[in-house]
Amino acid sequence: EVQLVESGGGLVQPGGSLRLSCAASGFTFSSYEMNWVRQAPGKGLEWVSYISSSGSTIYYADSVKGRFTISRDNAKNSLYLQMNSLRAEDTAVYYCAQGYGGYVGWFDPWGQGTLVTVSS
């Protein structure tokens, strides 16, 4: 069974940093592209970042470009999101999601999410 388990969320002050992790199991992690998607409290879904299976191709949403860095360690079956210069508007549940169909494709499955709260 495919499993994605996020961790690393928590409360951080504006301007601070946080590193999210996503542990993958049940599939050949190194063969699949991965994404981070977030959902602010009571709001809709927002795609954050994409990384190809090898890590050679990376994309970011404009809202996080220059502040967030996506990476992966295929030997550890893990996906990461380094978040710097955090703002109140970054407060959200962050989901990691396996990608299909290339960069224009879809997300399946999703992890259970980890909550990031940016507040003083």
Added chain:
Amino acid sequence: QSVLTQPPSVSGAPGQRVTISCTGSSSNIGAGYDVHWYQQLPGTAPKLLIYGNSNRPSGVPDRFSGSKSGTSASLAITGLQAEDEADYYCQSYDSSLSKVFGGGTKLTVL
């Protein structure tokens, strides 16, 4: 404001058919990019419902169907059941090099 536009809410009685629209533009759906749909039950992570406009992953009931035409797409749910009450999101790709979502539609089963 989302790049893809969905109605904030729809409702229907058990057994009825409801549709949820997803309207885009010439830079996303109208450019030929596929539309995908997700179901988010209260307090849970989103789940893939339809991919590639009209394909159902294994395990998704055939009560759910998707279609696409021009700059819009639709999700249809027939034989509405109480457990279908959830938020539904469409997703596509935009030529601005971004994956985009609709704002979400809350389905209420009366």
